[in-house]
Amino acid sequence: MFGFHYRLERKTIPFVLAIIGAASIGGFVEIAPLFTIHQTVESAPNMRVYTPLELAGRNIYIREGCYACHSQMIRTLRDDVERYGHYSLAVESKYDHPMLWGSKRTGPDLARIGGKYSDAWHVIHLNNPRDVVPESVMPAYTWLKRTELRTADLRLHLKALREVGVPYTDDMIANAPADAYGQANPGTPLADGVIKRYGETTDVNAFDGSPGNVTEMDALVAYLQILGRLTDVASNGPAAGAAEP
Amino acid sequence: MTFIAHDTLVWLSKSIGLFYLLILSAAVVVYAYWPANRKSFERAAKSIIEGEDRPWG
Amino acid sequence: MAQLTRTERQIALALFVGLAVAGLLMVAGGRADPLGLHGALILGVAVFGSFGIISKYYEPLPGADRLREYYDDPSKFGVVAAMVWVAFGLFMGDWVAWLLVNPDLTFDAAWSSFGRIRPVHTTSVIFGFGGNALIATSFYVMQRTSRARLPDQLSPWFVLLGYNLFCILAVTGYMLGITQSREYAEPEWYADIWLVVVWIVYFVTYLRTLARRKEPHIYVSNWYYLAFILVVAMLHIVNNLAVPVSLGHAKSYSLFSGVQDAMTEWWYGHNAVAFFLTSGFLGMMYYFMPKRAGRPIFSYRLSIISFWGITFFYIWVGSHHLHYTALPQWVQTLGMTFSVLLLVPSWASAGNALLTLNGAWHKVRDDATLRFMMIAAVFYGLTTFEGSFMAIRPVNSLSHYTDWTIGHVHAGALGWVAMITFGSIYASVPWLWKRDAMYSARLVEVHFWLALAGTIVYVFAMWNSGIVQGLMWRTYNESGTLTYSFVDSLIAMHPYYIARAVGGLLFLIGALVGCYNMYMTIRAAPQRKRLASTSDMPAAVPAIAPAE
Numbered sequence: 040m041f042g043f044h045y046r047l048e049r050k051t052i053p054f055v056l057a058i059i060g061a062a063s064i065g066g067f068v069e070i071a072p073l074f075t076i077h078q079t080v081e082s083a084p085n086m087r088v089y090t091p092l093e094l095a096g097r098n099i100y101i102r103e104g105c106y107a108c109h110s111q112m113i114r115t116l117r118d119d120v121e122r123y124g125h126y127s128l129a130v131e132s133k134y135d136h137p138m139l140w141g142s143k144r145t146g147p148d149l150a151r152i153g154g155k156y157s158d159a160w161h162v163i164h165l166n167n168p169r170d171v172v173p174e175s176v177m178p179a180y181t182w183l184k185r186t187e188l189r190t191a192d193l194r195l196h197l198k199a200l201r202e203v204g205v206p207y208t209d210d211m212i213a214n215a216p217a218d219a220y221g222q223a224n225p226g227t228p229l230a231d232g233v234i235k236r237y238g239e240t241t242d243v244n245a246f247d248g249s250p251g252n253v254t255e256m257d258a259l260v261a262y263l264q265i266l267g268r269l270t271d272v273a274s275n276g277p278a279a280g281a282a283e284p
Numbered sequence: 285m286t287f288i289a290h291d292t293l294v295w296l297s298k299s300i301g302l303f304y305l306l307i308l309s310a311a312v313v314v315y316a317y318w319p320a321n322r323k324s325f326e327r328a329a330k331s332i333i334e335g336e337d338r339p340w341g
Numbered sequence: 342m343a344q345l346t347r348t349e350r351q352i353a354l355a356l357f358v359g360l361a362v363a364g365l366l367m368v369a370g371g372r373a374d375p376l377g378l379h380g381a382l383i384l385g386v387a388v389f390g391s392f393g394i395i396s397k398y399y400e401p402l403p404g405a406d407r408l409r410e411y412y413d414d415p416s417k418f419g420v421v422a423a424m425v426w427v428a429f430g431l432f433m434g435d436w437v438a439w440l441l442v443n444p445d446l447t448f449d450a451a452w453s454s455f456g457r458i459r460p461v462h463t464t465s466v467i468f469g470f471g472g473n474a475l476i477a478t479s480f481y482v483m484q485r486t487s488r489a490r491l492p493d494q495l496s497p498w499f500v501l502l503g504y505n506l507f508c509i510l511a512v513t514g515y516m517l518g519i520t521q522s523r524e525y526a527e528p529e530w531y532a533d534i535w536l537v538v539v540w541i542v543y544f545v546t547y548l549r550t551l552a553r554r555k556e557p558h559i560y561v562s563n564w565y566y567l568a569f570i571l572v573v574a575m576l577h578i579v580n581n582l583a584v585p586v587s588l589g590h591a592k593s594y595s596l597f598s599g600v601q602d603a604m605t606e607w608w609y610g611h612n613a614v615a616f617f618l619t620s621g622f623l624g625m626m627y628y629f630m631p632k633r634a635g636r637p638i639f640s641y642r643l644s645i646i647s648f649w650g651i652t653f654f655y656i657w658v659g660s661h662h663l664h665y666t667a668l669p670q671w672v673q674t675l676g677m678t679f680s681v682l683l684l685v686p687s688w689a690s691a692g693n694a695l696l697t698l699n700g701a702w703h704k705v706r707d708d709a710t711l712r713f714m715m716i717a718a719v720f721y722g723l724t725t726f727e728g729s730f731m732a733i734r735p736v737n738s739l740s741h742y743t744d745w746t747i748g749h750v751h752a753g754a755l756g757w758v759a760m761i762t763f764g765s766i767y768a769s770v771p772w773l774w775k776r777d778a779m780y781s782a783r784l785v786e787v788h789f790w791l792a793l794a795g796t797i798v799y800v801f802a803m804w805n806s807g808i809v810q811g812l813m814w815r816t817y818n819e820s821g822t823l824t825y826s827f828v829d830s831l832i833a834m835h836p837y838y839i840a841r842a843v844g845g846l847l848f849l850i851g852a853l854v855g856c857y858n859m860y861m862t863i864r865a866a867p868q869r870k871r872l873a874s875t876s877d878m879p880a881a882v883p884a885i886a887p888a889e
Contacts, residue, residue, distance in 0.1 A: 051551050051559070055571060058564075058652060062572045062616075064304055065656030065679070066579075066608050068297040069672050073601045075290040098592065102518040104456020114665035116738055118815040121823055129667035132599035137523055140603050142662065144742040145441070147827045169444075174828050176444045176838075178454035192373075192586065199586045199594050294671065305653070312649040316642040325645075328558045329637035332486060332628060338410055340488040340555035 083130045086270035088205055089262075090237050091193045091215040092222040092253070096262025098196075099255055100139070103180065110141030111150040111266065124151040125273040134205050134269070146177060151267030158246045161260045183256040184247055190216040211236050223257040224250050344403045344414060349495040354394045356499070361387035367531070370589035375517045376531070379510055379591065386506060403494075411484045415497035417773050419477025420766055421863075422505055423470050424856050427759070430465025431849040437462050438842035442835070452516040460515045460527045466754065467525065467617065469508045474762045475621040476501055476543070479566045481769060482628045483547060486563060487554030496546045503539035507532055519591045523606050525613050526580050530593040533581040540574050561644045565624030568652050572616040580609035600667055608659040615655035618753065622761050623651075623690055629765040630714045631697055634704060639696035643689050650686025654679050661732035664741060673734065680732030684725060691722035709782070709789040713764030716793060720756025727752065739815070744837070745807025748800050755796040755848055763792065763855060770859055780861035784854055791851030798844030806837035 089097060100106070113119050115126045127150050132138045141148075156164075160171060165183055168175035193215035197207045211218070214232055221229030225243045233243055242264055247256035267273075315321065345353065364387055367380025440446050440455050447453045480497055484490060491497055511528040514520065520527040528536075547570060551559060583593035597605050631638045638644060660668060660676030695718050698705055705711050727749050731740050740746060767785055771778050779785055813830040817823060 051548055054559070054564075055548070055567065058568050058571050059575070061308065061649065061653040062568070062656050063575065064300070065653065066612075066659075068300065069657065069660060069675060070601070070604050070608060072290060072293040072297055073604055073669075073672075075288065075293055101520060101522040103454060104459060104515075104520065104522070106522050106524075107456050107459050110742055112666050114738070114741075116665055116815075118817075118823060119665075122814070122827070127667055129600040132603075132667075134598060135602070136598045137521065137595035137606070138597075138599050138602040139522065140663075140666065142524060142742070143746065148742075172828060174832050176441050176831065178440070178444055178447050178456070179449070180454070181449060182451050192590070195586045195590065196592070196594075199584045202584050203594050203596050204598065298671070298675075308649065308653055312646055316645045324558055325641040326637075328560055329631075329641040331556060331558070332560060332562075332632055333635065333637060336485040336488060339408070339484070339490045 083133075083270040083272040086130065086133075086272070087238055087241075088134055088207060088211075089265070089269070090222055090233060090241060091190070091197065091211075091219040092188075092258050093262045093265050094196060094200075095188055095190070095193065095219060095255075096258035096260070097139075099183070099259045100262060105149075106139045106141045108141075108143060108145035108177070109147065109149045110144050111138075111148065112140035113148055113150050119148075123148045124267065128273055130272060131267070131270060134200075136200060136203050136205065146175075149263070149266055153264045153266040153268040158244055158260050158264065159248060161263055162247055162256060165256065165259065180259075183259060184254055186255045188219065188253045188255050188258050190219045190253060193219055208236075219258075220253050222261060223247075223253045226250075343397075343400060344407055344412065344494045346494065347402060349493065350394060350398055352495055353498075354391060354398075357387045357391040357394060361391065363387075371591065372589070374590050374592075375514070375519050376589060376591040378517060379514065379519070379531070382510070382513065383506070390502075408490060410490070411481075412491045412494060412497065413481065413484075413773050415491075415501050416477045416481045416769070418498075419473045419480070419501050420770065420773065420859075422501070423473035423477060423762070423766065424852075424859060426465050426469030426473060426508070427852050428849075428856055430462055430470055431845070431852050433458055433465060434462040435842060435845040435849050438838070438845050441838045442842055451518070457515050457518065460520060461512050463525060464508065464511050464515070464527065466759075467613075468511065469505075471618065471622075471758060471762070472504060472508070473501070474766065475566070475569065475617075475625070476504060478625050478629070478765055478769065479547070479569075479621070481773070482560075482562050482624065483550050483566065486556065486560035486628070487550055488556050489550055489553040492546065492549040492553060496542050500539055500543045500546060503535065503542070507536045507539060510535070514591070521581070521583070521593065521595070523580065523595070523609070525610055526577070526606075529591050530581070530583055530585045531591070533577065537574070537578060540570070540577070544570050544574065560628070561638075561641065561648065562624040562628040564645075564648050565620045565627065568648070569616050569621035569624065572612060572620070572652075572656075576609045576612050576616070580605055603663055603666070604660060604668060604672065607662040608656075611659040611662060612656055614753070615651065615658075618758050619655070620651060622758055623647075625765050626690075626694060626714065626717070626761050629761075629768050630694060630711075630718075633708070633711050633714065633764070633768045634698055634701045636697060636701055639693050639699070643693045647686040647689040647693070650689070651683070654683045654686060658683060658732065661737065662741075664734050664737040677732050677734055681729050684729040687725035687729075688722055691718050691725070694718035694721075709785040710764050710767040710779075712789055713760050713767065713792075716789075717757050717760035717764060720752055720760065720796070724749065724753040724757055739811040740807060743807040743810045743814075744803045744834070745811065748803025748807055751803065752796070752800045755792070755799060759848075759852075760792065760796075763788065763852075766859070767855075770862055774863055776862055776865065780858050780865060784858040788851045788855045788858070791847050791854065795844045795846070795848030795851060798847065799841055800844075802837045802840035802844060806834050806841075809833055809837075 113123045113125070113127045120126055132140070162184070164171050165180045167179040167181065168177040194212050197212045197215050201207045201212070214236065217229050218233045218236065221227060221233045222241070222243050223246055224230060225245065230243045233241055242261065246260040247254050361384055364380045364384030368377050368384060371377035371380055436446070437455060437459050480491065507528070510532040514528060514532065519529050521529055547567065551563065582596040584596065585593040595602055627638060627644060657679035658676050660672045661680050664673050695715070698715055705715050730736055731745070731749060767779060810830050810833070813825045813833060816825060
């Protein structure tokens with residue numbers, strides 16, 4: 040026994056292997072079963088993927104570090120559910136690469152913020168939060184409205200996401216920049232393409248209030264408005280009940 | 285990893301995890317308190333206090 | 342530079358040229374992307390470095406007598422870099438804190454908004470300050486405990502300069518909007534790949550030095566440093582698996598999504614705490630504290646038990662960040678159980694440290710450097726207890742998402758990590774630069790009290806705000822509805838946010854005092870020319886003549 044261990048510490052390589060062994064099994068035991076979890080958790084056959092515009096908005100959300108203050112994970116606690124809505128299900132973030140569950144609520148949870156406020160409210164709020172919530176400590180994102188969204192490379196973004204498992208079709212990838220424009224410009228021929236590819240319920244709006252262009256504000260508001268609405272499995276699934284607090 | 289059922293994997297995780305914990309804990313305690321190791325540990329603890337001002341040739 | 346051999350100078354030049362080519366390719370490929378700016382930055386660093394090498398290329402070559410001394414120049418650089426990063430990182434941290442008091446302190450710029458400069462703060466203090474301090478002290482400690490010189494003169498420089506390049510890419514990236522959004526692993530794919538290269542060289546350098554050791558037993562500090570290097574590599578590689586949008590884009594998409602991604606991220610996140618912020622710094626403590634106190638560690642056996650305990654308990658606990666979420670409950674329970682078990686090795690370490698000082702309390706009273714280390718051990722004990730407590734599900738239901746977590750993290754970061762590092766740096770600066778002592782013992786004292794006061798103010802403010810916040814969110818009135826809106830809880834936070842920012846300011850001032858003190862120590866001429874044979878300890882112990 041001790042002889043083995045004595046050699047272990049004298050010889051560096053076995054020692055290194057021992058550290059790796061001791062430190063890797065815990066992670067493996069906890070993470071590996073999660074890759075078969077789809078066999079047991081709820082499924083959402085009608086769940087749609089993010090449109091190119093929403094995806095671009097999500098990337099702005101990441102770029103600005105919104106996740107540092109806003110969670111997107113409603114816990115199974117009574118007060119969480121009553122404040123923010125049905126608790127978050129695993130399936131709801133299955134297309135989220137990476138997930139944005141967050142770890143801190145300096146601001147409120149956003150998992151089901153979609154549809155709760157009007158586009159116009161979001162635009163004013165993002166431009167200067169204190170115009171609508173005087174006590175807010177959120178930064179003002181004044182540049183979103185005046186910055187044109189970069190759409191030319193959206194095909195590459197969708198392609199990369201398909202490689203990691205998001206079911207974007209060839210049609211969606213080919214039309215990504217056009218769809219980004221169409222979703223922010225209702226009434227144009229491009230807008231019809233968005234509906235065709237992403238479904239009837241997709242919001243097609245001049246999100247930032249000014250049609251004719253696509254700004255970062257359009258993208259971010261489109262993203263905020265879809266949060267919690269990619270699937271209705273939470274509202275139509277098993278009755279919304281909270282676990283004990 | 286669909287070739288293995290989720291329940292099997294979970295069962296494996298839980299049982300291996302437990303034995304792994306018990307065996308490693310026991311092994312480490314035995315090693316640390318093995319009487320023959322005592323001297324080398326005491327020497328090691330003192331080794332940093334002296335004779336380290338330059339590499340040994 | 343003066344210690345580099347001809348071949349090493351040639352390799353260094355080749356590396357810089359290679360780096361310049363890589364930078365150029367990034368500039369070309371990322372013309373339309375923030376990636377191009379980082380390419381230009383890398384190119385600039387490489388050109389600057391190349392000229393540095395060329396200008397000194399024909400300086401006299403080092404003699405063979407260098408091999409009879411430890412190679413401490415990289416450690417000196419690392420210590421200075423750590424102090425620069427801590428001043429910068431604490432400044433950004435305090436700025437972020439004031440942003441929550443007055444959100445208009447961003448001056449309407451994109452780069453200075455909360456979400457972008459918060460990771461600048463966390464990366465600067467964790468990786469800039471902590472990482473440089475760990476690398477610098479690990480080189481110092483492994484040479485002395487092995488009685489062997491570093492295997493060559495180039496690889497330690499590659500590790501340190503490469504690591505700092507990674508930190509600079511990370512920090513500038515956030516301000517440009519380049520981030521993966523993975524907490525404490527925000528840098529994008531190209532910076533991540535670069536860190537893997539640097540880390541492999543670090544690991545190989547460590548093993549090569551250990552292989553040359555004259556002392557048969559590997560001292561326990563090295564175990565902790567090795568675990569730090571190895572496990573951080575493992576965590577970093579798995580957590581950062583991603584597919585870049587293209588080779589001309591800084592942006593990438595994580596290989597994992599949803600619940601797997603959350604578990605992977607917090608498996609990484611909590612073990613960054615374990616193996617970066619705990620294991621490595623315990624290695625530091627097990628060397629510098631006994632050394633400074635002039636007494637061997639209280640129980641070497643206990644340090645072995647805690648080592649294996651920490652190494653295999655910690656890795657399980659990440660899931661306690663995901664209580665009551667969509668993560669399967671058995672994984673949450675496993676995380677909670679191991680978090681509680683973790684208290685055993687953690688307190689064994691803290692107790693071991695404090696018992697080492699037992700009998701040397703007069704030294705703790707008189708010597709602020711040793712007191713830094715003692716307080717660090719106390720905070721380590723407090724924080725690990727708090728951590729295990731907060732990992733219990735019902736407690737976590739109150740504390741999660743609130744400022745309590747922030748308070749807990751800072752009790753660990755300011756009270757444990759920063760204190761043990763300051764203590765170790767104050768101990769090693771005179772040894773490294775061959776001075777009798779620090780420039781001013783009184784300024785060390787000032788730094789100590791500012792740091793302690795700052796930590797206490799900060800932590801108490803966050804405990805209060807976190808618990809108030811958590812309680813307000815779950816308070817019901819008689820009719821069974823929630824009493825407070827979210828904004829109500831936000832208003833209640835205001836005074837605590839001011840207190841926190843003041844606490845942070847005290848800590849920052851303390852660190853600046855420390856920087857000044859170190860600058861003056863380094864600048865001062867060696868007080869007396871030391872003979873090559875004298876020990877580097879101020880309180881001379883009989884030096885053993887090296888066997889030639």
